[in-house]
Amino acid sequence: MQKNVISHIALVVALVAVIAAGVMIFGSSMGLWDPITGFIASRKYHNVLGYIVVALALISLVSGMMIKTDSPKARGTAKSVVALVLGIAMLSPMLKGLIIEPVKYPPIHDITTNTDAPPQFVFLTDSRIGAKNTLVYGGAEIAAQQLKAFPYIKPIMSELSSDAAFKKALSIANEMDWIIVEQQPQTLRFEATARTPFFNFADDIVVVVTSSEQGSRIDLRSVSRIGIGDAGVNAKRIQEFSHKFTE
Structure with missing residues (x-):
């Protein structure tokens, strides 16, 4: 008993x-x-x-x-x-x-496919709800840390026309449950917010499509609202988007 x-x-x-x-x-x-x-x-x-x-x-x-x-x-x-x-x-x-030794990620939270000229946020600003991090890119130091930790994060090159690539990018964003907060079909860009499955952290994303000789180029940037580091979440998000776009 x-x-x-x-x-x-x-x-x-x-x-x-x-x-x-x-x-x-x-x-x-x-x-x-x-x-x-x-x-x-x-x-x-x-x-x-x-x-x-x-x-x-x-x-x-x-x-x-x-x-x-x-x-x-x-x-x-x-x-x-x-x-x-x-x-x-x-x-x-x-x-x-x-x-198993945990993967060590650099103390950065702003990841982009273009470290030379990162896509800029227009609709979302530093005053977004709950944000502690700025949307102003950190420059060469952040770029160097990203390139060392995530060398596979690169622009998406597509044979699609820029208009078709924009529509596909928008469709994938919806498929990934991003909340589209602003879209500009005329300039081929949109901004969105994604939530992490655990703890519901908010990360902000901007996607820009440009024309290229072969078709189009798609650049992304994903930024955490809070936290010095992101445990690789933003890089994984961009990588998942890239895989979905090219599959």
Whole structure:
């Protein structure tokens, strides 16, 4: 009986911890708080919750082996095992980082396919909601860090006409769930905002299409609203867009 009580407590705590971790990650998407609030809370408490769950699950399992009783133990053991699995799952990102060295990204948050003449934002400004970062490009120092870390980020060269390329770029942006905030078909450019799946951080994007001898050239720039670094998110977004455009 005592084992079942301890295992039940361990399972309940594990479920509450998983829900709490989920709320910290997706709370901004639910309108509960700003992205940075959930991010900071997760950084502070996620692993702590995982440790608590694992500790309780292990205590439950050990106590079950020590208690002598004629009553069935399978149900209590199952609850303890489930709690342990949930705790380990919560700690899995940290455990992965101990086994596999994490990728180190430079402390930059402004990525573009054209570091010599980055596309400029016209509609979006530094006063955009929640923005701590400027939309003014950082210059040669930022460009050098990007070229070293993400040498594969390059302009998209297409055989499509500039008008057709613009329409395709706009279609892909919608497919990627970007929020188009301004589009100018006459000048072949548009601006958009994308949200990260975790924590709901906002990044702003400008896409510019120009004519070339072979057809058209598409340049992108993606900038995080907050944070010194972006953990490679903006580069991955541009790379995904490029793959979709050329596939």
